[in-house]
Amino acid sequence: MITYLFKRLLEMIPTLVGITLISFFIIHLAPGKPTDVLADLNPKMTPEARERLEKYYGLDKPIHIQYVLWLKRIAKLDFGDSFSTDRRPVWTKIKERLPITILINTLALVLIFIIAIPIGVSSAVRPYSLYDKITTVVVFIGFAIPTFWLALLLMILFGVNLHWLPISGLKSMGYENLSALGKIWDWTQHLILPMTLEAFGGLAGYSRYMRSSMLEVVRQDYITTARAKGLAESKVIYKHALRNALLPVITLLGMSIPGLIGGSVIFENIFSIPGMGQLFYQAVMMRDYPVIMGILTIGAVLTLVGNLLADIGYALADPRIRTR
């Protein structure tokens, strides 16, 4: 198991370098420079000042040299300083924003897991029944609803019409004066909509994968054997079949992380949540290269770690993989 883990960790390094290489070149080769934005904001900026600034940022060097310099700094976990006027270190900026994004995404993943798996299993146990048909239709509808639109609809329903939930930010006015329990309740209220919506995007897919994976497993000989030896049906399904059917779903869960992270740009924008997605949006608008690269790198690391965790889960569940 340890050698397996070590091997997987080593394999992550070239992938990560590849991701940063592609991102770096795409972002730096796109037209428009950070100094353009700064010059727009400050019409008094002379061409000389601009050149000085470019030199200061290291933007005057050839792009491959810039990349190597960036990579060297990253190896020391130094993400550089933001180009924006506050000049703060990129890592500090990301660190403030990361927890809330990770919290929402993790809660969403948990929600996906506890809802999608029972739906998938129960419709696979009775394939082509009325229940299965209804869930199939619901899943198709879920696939097709743009989640940012659903966000608007829920905001209208729960926020504007019913006044049950807040529709913006993380804290209400007067948050500071609330008791500890009140603060937690306030947070929860603000998080319900974004979390539900993040999860909604994955629900349809996962219940579908779970169903097909389960259908595949139920057909296997060892399930027939389990039934033949007289085990209760619930034991056959939940103990013998479910475990095996979960394996491919775990892998998919790891692969869904980039999508979840990408989705946070939209939700954080809609609900004005000060997370990583919002920071990214602002950084892109200002062409703040170090912040953009920092977030893309962190996003890639999260994705790779997610994949790794999925693979570890897979290896723990399936001894055949460990020995390979």
Added chain:
Amino acid sequence: MNQSTLKSLFWRRFKKNRLAVIGGIIVFCLFAVAVLTPLIAPYNPDAINVKHVLESPSISHPFGTDDLGRDILSRVIYGSRISLAVGFVAVGIATIIGVILGALSGYYGGWFDTVTMRFVDIMLSIPTFFLILAVIAMLEPGIWNIMIVIGITSWMGVARLVRAEFLSLKEREFVLSARALGASDFRIIFRHILPNAMSPVLVSAVLGIAGAVLVESALSFLGIGVQPPTASWGNILTIGKDNIEIAWWISVFPGIAIFITVLAYNLLGEGIRDSIDPRLKI
């Protein structure tokens, strides 16, 4: 089995799948709307009318009006053109890249295959929406850039699919006989193997259109997609969000249009898949 019986078998299965037929009909209607736009739309979609600002749905404006008094029904109808164009061009680009890379790496294998598949893994690990966002915001946001960027960030699935098909097809007898007859690699890849690998590509392309429509509307919603005054479903929704407390109709109707479009392409795609090979049904 010859080609014509395969085709009739496909049609027989497809016609039995009621949802797929409904999807097909809706897709056809969407095409008709996009082509006949100027005839169907009751108003000029860009006509500003200060007398009718933020009116709720009525007989003269069935979907209501927006903050500039523009007719939302007309804007939604014009928006269908944008969605259709983005969907088809983006998927076209993704399919061409995916098919070529997948075919070459499946057929030749070796270092080319290793490098390409590594590249695919890397592309799949980048939060693609972040990358799309970054690139489009830096280029001038506009419909052509959106199509191209969505296209070049969504070819990986097709490449994997085509590669897998090639890996099994290239071992078959008909490829061997083509080679024995002296056919060039180019001819074997594109004339002999590729046609046999096209059905999963078709399915993933139809499903891909749905995905591209969603991404375009999300980008336009964030304000970095299709730019106003050109109407797109996403940027009408932005106005809806800005007026969410007072005008629900601006948020509701464009979303329904996106929903129906995506649903129709998904149903059609799944229907085609089931009809090509019922065993693939999930």
